[in-house]
Amino acid sequence: MTLFNIFGAPPFPTWEAYFEYLYWFLFVATTPFFMLSAIGLGMWFSKRPNLFAKQNIFMWIIFPVSLYYLIQYQFFDFRFEFIRGDYNLFVFPYSAFLVLLGIKLIPKRWDNWFAKAISTIGKSTYHILLTQILYFSVVYSVYGDHYGASILGIDLSYDLTIYLYLIINWVICVPFGVFWYYVDFKLRNYYMLYKKNKPRKEE
Known part of the structure; x- marks a missing residue:
């Protein structure tokens, strides 16, 4: 599938063959394997969800990269040929950073x-x-x-x-x-x- 995205899909003899290829491509692209980076971040932060902890210092590096990618993706139509959609390893760090920031800033108890x-x-x-x-x-x-x-x-x-x-x-x-x-x-x-x-x- 990755090779097809980089070099283009091969010519299809019939529409049925094309739709079969499209079906399997979407099947693979929407499997949980494409979400492993998000699952991994969630499991990592479950031990210590502190944005300023030493073990989470890498977030301060990958967050700007993720933010830059999202800006390019959203406003300048930037696309990787081998990555489709906006649910991938370049997007999840942005969301994870915001979650950690919310955990840090939002009070533990609100009685109002x-x-x-x-x-x-x-x-x-x-x-x-x-x-x-x-x-x-x-x-x-x-x-x-x-x-x-x-x-x-x-x-x-x-x-x-x-x-x-x-x-x-x-x-x-x-x-x-x-x-x-x-x-x-x-x-x-x-x-x-x-x-x-x-x-x-x-x-």
Whole structure:
């Protein structure tokens, strides 16, 4: 596959042969083996997630390289011929650095309404995801696309209106997802309590 990416794919006699090649290429490119660098970083930092520890000093070297690669990739269309997509060993150090920085700077305990709100949203992420799937399926069915769109309209020019639509999407999906989680949580607790107190039938 790497040779094909460097020197180009060989000529295909039929469309079926091309699609078979494409299928296996995508199969290999999306396997966990391409994520081993991210898995390795996660396992390494699990022992001591301190950005300023001696064993993590290498992050201060590879982070600028990763940041430079992302800038070139995002804004100047730079591509390696043998690496496709933005999930690779040149990207993961940037994310890992931000995670370590967050662990270092964010307080261990927050006892205020903001922390409680973030905690509630964190617990509701699955229900928020389900809400987004339902919401954007409706948006897609109405406008034929979901990029730059909200339930109120679509903006394919990607001007400042797109940020308004983004806020609208948040305002709709996040509260509904949290409410869904709250209802699901209450119903689950009610069911468990009912099941626990349900009288047993005589044999």
